Amino acid sequence: MILRPTFIILISIVFILVWLFVRTIDHRKWLTLLVSLALTPIAYFYVFYPLINIFTSYHHEKYFDENSWKEQPELRYEMLNHILSNQLFVNSEKDSIKTVLGKADWLGWDEATNSKSENKWNYNLGFKPGAFNDKQECLELIFKNNKVTQLKTYQLEKDFE
Structure with a gap:
């Protein structure tokens, strides 16, 4: 020790x-x-x-790993800091993102057209551990001209039945 x-x-x-x-x-x-x-x-x-x-909401952090991303989607939040701090996917094309991260879990909402946007891909990152944590971590990739221009994180509140 x-x-x-x-x-x-x-x-x-x-x-x-x-x-x-x-x-x-x-x-x-x-x-x-x-x-x-x-x-x-x-x-x-x-x-x-x-x-x-x-x-406390301490959790382990990992470097981004394509295999872990696909095999353990409930632990993706562990790779979030590495993805954001290194801007890993900025300037990557849609095809390469689809190869590395897989198909988007859902598409983002575009306020201008009031519909789902093919330029906003969202991925579920799982729940950070903690006794009172009921929020699901999410990552949104925003595309412009078929390339990632921005990474956003947000939390969805989940109701457990």
Whole structure:
């Protein structure tokens, strides 16, 4: 295990909280210290750490991989930062996008013509992990003259029945 400053700070906070709790039970300092040292790892890994994971939206990030994109569509959100930061598909043609990403999940809406637009391709990226996350991540590729000019992300709220 690698000791990082964040881990050391968090484990110290948990130790202080456990020590204060144990001190309310018994005021002998040597016993309080021993019990606190024994209970701190248990409280950290079985109470504190799971709560942090539930209430934060941390997730793994991956580089874009064509095979993972096609085989695991529910985990596409892991590749989103790499796609956006490197503008991977900007200036790519429709045929190459269709080869790499596959057929668009749905077409975007064009306000000017009040219809679906063949120049707005949308892809479902899945749901980021988190206890209170009910929004689906989506990526929209906007084409002009058969080339991608813009990448947009947005979230769709999903109702689970």
